[in-house]
Amino acid sequence: MAEKKSGPLGDLIEELCRLPGLGARSAERVALHLLDAPNEQVLKLAENIGKLKTSIRQCSVCFNLAQGDLCLICQDDSRDRSVICVVELPKDVMGIEGSGAYKGLYHVLGGHIAPLEGIGPDKLNIDSLIGRARDTKVKEIILAMNPTIEGDGTALHISSLLEPIKVKITRPARGLASGATIEFSSKDTIAEAITGRGPLP
Numbered sequence: 001m002a003e004k005k006s007g008p009l010g011d012l013i014e015e016l017c018r019l020p021g022l023g024a025r026s027a028e029r030v031a032l033h034l035l036d037a038p039n040e041q042v043l044k045l046a047e048n049i050g051k052l053k054t055s056i057r058q059c060s061v062c063f064n065l066a067q068g069d070l071c072l073i074c075q076d077d078s079r080d081r082s083v084i085c086v087v088e089l090p091k092d093v094m095g096i097e098g099s100g101a102y103k104g105l106y107h108v109l110g111g112h113i114a115p116l117e118g119i120g121p122d123k124l125n126i127d128s129l130i131g132r133a134r135d136t137k138v139k140e141i142i143l144a145m146n147p148t149i150e151g152d153g154t155a156l157h158i159s160s161l162l163e164p165i166k167v168k169i170t171r172p173a174r175g176l177a178s179g180a181t182i183e184f185s186s187k188d189t190i191a192e193a194i195t196g197r198g199p200l201p
């Protein structure tokens with residue numbers, strides 16, 4: 001166990017420890033790195049962290065992270081406006097964008113329905129989604145909630161609300177992750193992969 005530091009360095013390490021994925025040792029390494037880094041670089045980092053809370057807000061259309069009224073994706077005219085991919089959180093948008101496989105628009109719910117945690121449908125951006133789905137230009141809604149019990153429940157709830165609207169509703173294919181082996185996949189993953197099997201690619 002590393003020796004506990006006091007003063008500003010100790011305070012910084014303590015704050016960094018709260019970040020996801022940073023244990024005590026990595027927090028200390030980051031703090032010591034910053035101590036040695038050029039002033040300019042450290043101030044820039046502090047400035048960007050400060051701006052996170054003041055200049056980043058929610059897109060008024062899709063609730064993704066945005067700097068102005070609209071996020072970069074909603075602003076982009078080259079995106080396919082006939083498809084809306086519904087996700088739980090902005091980090092899911094980042095994940096799907098990172099795949100490069102999707103060129104449509106998004107709708108960020110802000111989480112999933114979880115009655116035990118007091119999160120009912122009214123706490124999520126669902127009404128606005130239904131409003132967007134009524135636009136006749138929208139042809140398909142992809143319900144890309146996480147494949148968890150709550151995610152599936154949320155998808156089911158939304159699909160029942162979308163039913164009266166003439167729009168195609170899809171869910172991403174699920175099953176074995178590419179690169180995964182059957183031996184190390186969970187029972188649920190294997191079951192989904194077998195039941196949802198398709199023709200050879």
Ligand SMILES: [Zn+2]
Nearest residue numbers: 059062071074
């Ligand atoms: Zn947007």
